[in-house]
Amino acid sequence: MVTKNSADVVIVGTGVVGVVIAEQLLDAGHSVLMIEAGPRVTRAEVVENWRNAPLGVKGDTSVAYPSRPWAPHPMGNEKPEDAYLQLSGPDSYAQTFIRYAGGSTWHWAGTSWRLTPEDMRLKSLYGVGRDWAIDYDTLESYYVRTENKLGICGPSDRGLQWPQTGARSAPYPMPALPFSPGETRFTEIAKSLGYNNIPVAQARNSGMPYDGRPACCGNNNCVPVCPVAAKYDAETALHRLEKKGATLLVDSVVYKVETNAQNKIEAVSYYDQHKESHRITGKLFVLACNGLENPKLLLMSKDDRNPNGVANSSDQVGRNMMDHPQLTLTVTTKEPFWSGVGPVVNSGIMETSQGSFRSEHAGAYFRYNNFARNRFVTFAALKKGLVGKALDEEIRRMTACTADVVAAHEVLPDPNNRLTLSDKTDWLGLPKPHIHYDVGEYTRRSAEVYSLPIGKRIAEAMGATDVKISPKFNQSKHIMGGTIMGNEASNSVVDVDCRSHDHENLFIPGGGAMASTACGNSTITMVALAIKSADAIVEQMRGA
Secondary structure, three states: OOOOOEEEEEEEOOOHHHHHHHHHHHOOOOOOEEEOOOOOOOOOHHHHHHHHHHHOOOHHHHHHHHOOOOEOOOOOOOOHHHHOEEEOOOOOOOOOOOOOOOOOHOOOEEOOOOOOHHHHHHHHHHHOOEEEOOHHHHHHHHHHHHHHOOOOOOOOOOOHOOOOOOOOOOOOEOOOOOOOOHHHHHHHHHHHHHOOOOEOOOOOOOOEEEOOOOOOOOOOOOOOOOOOEEEEEOOOHHHHHHHHHOOOEEEEEEEEEEOOOOOOOOEEEEEEEEEEEEEEEEEEEOOOOOOOOHHHHHHHHHOOOOOOOOOOOOOOOOOOOOOOOOEEEEEEEEOOOOOOOOOOOOOEOOOOOOOEEEEEEEEEEEEEOOOHHHHHHHOOOOOOOOHHHHHHHHHHHHHHHHEEEEEEEEEOOOOOEEEEEEEEEEEOEEEEEEEEEOOOOHHHHHHHHHHHHHHHHHHHHHEEEEEEEEOOEEEOOOOEEOOOEEOOOOOOOHHHHHHEEEOOOEEEHHHHOOOOOOOOOOOHHHHHHHHHHHHHHHHHOOOO
């Protein structure tokens, strides 16, 4: 039986990881209570927030998702002294995520690259990083289930699928979307240089409804929000979960995970938006926040039995923070490319992420950013002092003849890249997360000798008259690490099912468990791990 104070399974977080686990448990007959720190809003509210935002801040995806005092998340217009994330180190771990019902898939691009078998064996093959505690063959069936659960479209031609190595046991549920004019030209240019720009597998309905969602109509608004819900986001599943019996608490910030004398998890405590504390009990607990909020919560929950924090006997909670450090080449071209037709990310060069060079430096994935260019170029045109017809013509020219080519890199797990609790607190009095971060020489070397030389050759082949390269690595907002997976309790936080080594009834699935990043977006792997966890939870509940 589920009440406002207890359930068989208590899930903290309502993003994609929590949602897919909740649905599987509900289908198995278990009561589920989900707790969300932030508010629940309608799609129309988000669209209006975005529509009404000034042009100068539309580059900040969070502008459509203003944070609430009790559930702060990073906002682009924060003053340094008010920032939620406290950052230090050679590189900035400046992430963007939202604490809303439905989580950060509200504003993801839908990109769904699988890992390759090689990506999961970096230590064995190249002598760097860590090997996964599971192999690709084990993960493959969970990838297939993820592709069907989210509704991922992709190419039917095996030669255009990723990865090229490793078996695929089932086709994508929907065909790939067509390329935009710019991506078509970019594909031809890449081919002339010996590279293959292939369709992105993406969680978007291509030409047909799927799971109650409509087909993509090419709004080019995927980031920050798909206005018609053709792109999967976890919010689209919440009503269905409630009809199946899930209880959903919003505006409820979990601040403590409580253990009992047997060191099993007994309860979680949360503050509501009025700063009043409540306690929730259950048989089994799932932390399905993101890779920053999960470690923060575990560290805040230290007790006499767990002096370093819950699930942290290994001292690995909060360590090994990872992302996909990216460099952007903004290219001005002689001839028009016309970015902006269809999804914002629809293709990529993935083969450059693989090779024996990985013993020396990181791989990189290259993508043509298909964002419409008008909002990026307008201020540059205004700075030229043009007015009237001349200004209009310059905006049109720059919209057609500029493009972004992004090189996204892998980064190695490093225990020194670490989240700890800041001495600065938020509105509820809870510590803000502090992250020390350095992308490392492995990634920096790639930029010097590998990725930027390739990017410059691509730009030249595009007919570039000007190339501007971002002066430093920017984060891709793909939060990984922090609760890393492993076979040994001494050097990892969770096992192969994302179950805590320290607490048999606590699961911490998602990106935090990933032992390597590769170069492609992390969400599909996060969900595959969540489905694997859900299988283990159902089995464990059967024996409870």
